[in-house]
Amino acid sequence: MTRIEVPDGSLFGLDNLPYGVFSTQGTAPRVGVRVGDHVVDLAATLGDDVFAQPVLNGFMAQGHARWVRVRERITELVSGDVPDAAVHAVSDVRTHLPFEVADYVDFYASEHHASNLGRLFRPNAEPLMPNWKHLPVGYHGRAGTVVVSGTDVVRPCGQRKAPDEDSPTFGESRRLDIEAELGFVVGTGSELGSPVPVEEFEQRVFGAVLVNDWSARDIQAWEYVPLGPFLGKSFATSISPWVVPLLALETARVATPPQAPQPLPYLRESSPWGLDIALEVELNGQVISRPPYREMYWSPAQMLAHMTVNGASSRTGDLFASGTISGPERDQRGALIEITWGGKEPIQVGGEERTFLRDGDEVAITATAPAASGGRIGFGEVRNRILPAKGAQR
Incomplete structure (x- = not known):
């Protein structure tokens, strides 16, 4: 298990938690959240296939109440220990277009x-x-x-x-x-x-x-x-x-x-x-x-x-x-x-x-x-x- 340390003055602390789509070498793009200098794999931690998709659209379409619940759950998750395999250094990932642009x-x-x-x-x-x-x-x-x-x-x-x-x-x-x-x-x-x-x-x-x-x-x-x-x-x-x-x-x-x-x-x-x-x-x-x-x-x-x-x-x-x-x-x-x-x-x-x-x-x-x-x-x-x-x- 990994305890994510967020450096003092980080722009990506628990008040932020921005979403993106990332991949690592040999893996498919999926949804992650940035915490400090790390990216947390949400498909691996939340057990929801919507986060295994290569775009955020499926999650976004679930609506405001779902966005609030997931944000609360992520905050709890990254405040404790996270499975090692779900945590990646930002420097080790490739980021992708985060959502399919409709218009x-x-x-x-x-x-x-x-x-x-x-x-x-x-x-x-x-x-x-x-x-x-x-x-x-x-x-x-x-x-x-x-x-x-x-x-x-x-x-x-x-x-x-x-x-x-x-x-x-x-x-x-x-x-x-x-x-x-x-x-x-x-x-x-x-x-x-x-x-x-x-x-x-x-x-x-x-x-x-x-x-x-x-x-x-x-x-x-x-x-x-x-x-x-x-x-x-x-x-x-x-x-x-x-x-x-x-x-x-x-x-x-x-x-x-x-x-x-x-x-x-x-x-x-x-x-x-x-x-x-x-x-x-x-x-x-x-x-x-x-x-x-x-x-x-x-x-x-x-x-x-x-x-x-x-x-x-x-x-x-x-x-x-x-x-x-x-x-x-x-x-x-x-x-x-x-x-x-x-x-x-x-x-x-x-x-x-x-x-x-x-x-x-x-x-x-x-x-x-x-x-x-x-x-x-x-x-x-x-x-x-x-x-x-x-x-x-x-």
């Missing part, structure tokens, strides 16, 4: 980010579009290109047209960017024709992951009028391998910034789901930004309510992301297009002036939140490297 929606919920992009793209107009403070703006992404941390991202190709060019050209993106975001995973879905009210958010949503919504800004700028993001976004979206349960984020819950004008009734929250989560973005090992999630104008409960208010169904494994997280200061902006002001104000990285991403660059996003017993809990990281574009028919 993917990305929002635009940061007023600071939306205002910055408005000033960049429409310098002589109001930064925010007229609808922005009335509803959480979003778009439907591509579920099949959501990948787990550690997956290399190939530079995309597509049409792009610079302002000084007479016509579009085809080629690799020259303005490849990041977007530091938080993603929310639906555990129990809703029927077609049945909107999800804001009050059901914590019953429906299982947990949260870190998201890097890669963006080819030049492809995006040429294609997005009039229907919005498409190929400039759909080539890859990365998520962290550990799903932090919503149950672990209760201590991080805060009010959202003041919302004026008052949202329509279906978006009003009696107890808002703002979250005090601190992110950190690294480019090639150097911290370039610290975006504060607590600055997000629209809450995830409002996002889910708006996503379904027209009667659209939701499903186990749906992923909806916050959009770029940005604060009021330059070093709190969650995308390079903001940090470098469209490439006009380069930053220093490794002694060089940098704007957008180069081949070989490695981006890592981490985050922490307040823990129930003091200290912090962590989300792990989403880390990916940029590979050169592959040959394509031009």
Whole structure:
């Protein structure tokens, strides 16, 4: 038997207990929970075949009451002795995409980010579009290109047209960017024709992951009028391998910034789901930004309510992301297009002036939140490297 020792200051103590899917050499992927520097095999300890599956979807679909009971049982289990064969060092396991992504929606919920992009793209107009403070703006992404941390991202190709060019050209993106975001995973879905009210958010949503919504800004700028993001976004979206349960984020819950004008009734929250989560973005090992999630104008409960208010169904494994997280200061902006002001104000990285991403660059996003017993809990990281574009028919 093994007694798991959680180091002082660990971001993965009993207040956290995030779920993931892992494998060891010669074994199939299955569900585990991270405790300190170890992963506990839940199929081997809880004796439930739902944890022997290669995705979390089966467990998530069992619903909120089951999530609460399992979390209580895991807490009891790892507070005592655990069978040796069920305990693995984090360094000895391979993590996988933790859930099968059913649908993917990305929002635009940061007023600071939306205002910055408005000033960049429409310098002589109001930064925010007229609808922005009335509803959480979003778009439907591509579920099949959501990948787990550690997956290399190939530079995309597509049409792009610079302002000084007479016509579009085809080629690799020259303005490849990041977007530091938080993603929310639906555990129990809703029927077609049945909107999800804001009050059901914590019953429906299982947990949260870190998201890097890669963006080819030049492809995006040429294609997005009039229907919005498409190929400039759909080539890859990365998520962290550990799903932090919503149950672990209760201590991080805060009010959202003041919302004026008052949202329509279906978006009003009696107890808002703002979250005090601190992110950190690294480019090639150097911290370039610290975006504060607590600055997000629209809450995830409002996002889910708006996503379904027209009667659209939701499903186990749906992923909806916050959009770029940005604060009021330059070093709190969650995308390079903001940090470098469209490439006009380069930053220093490794002694060089940098704007957008180069081949070989490695981006890592981490985050922490307040823990129930003091200290912090962590989300792990989403880390990916940029590979050169592959040959394509031009």
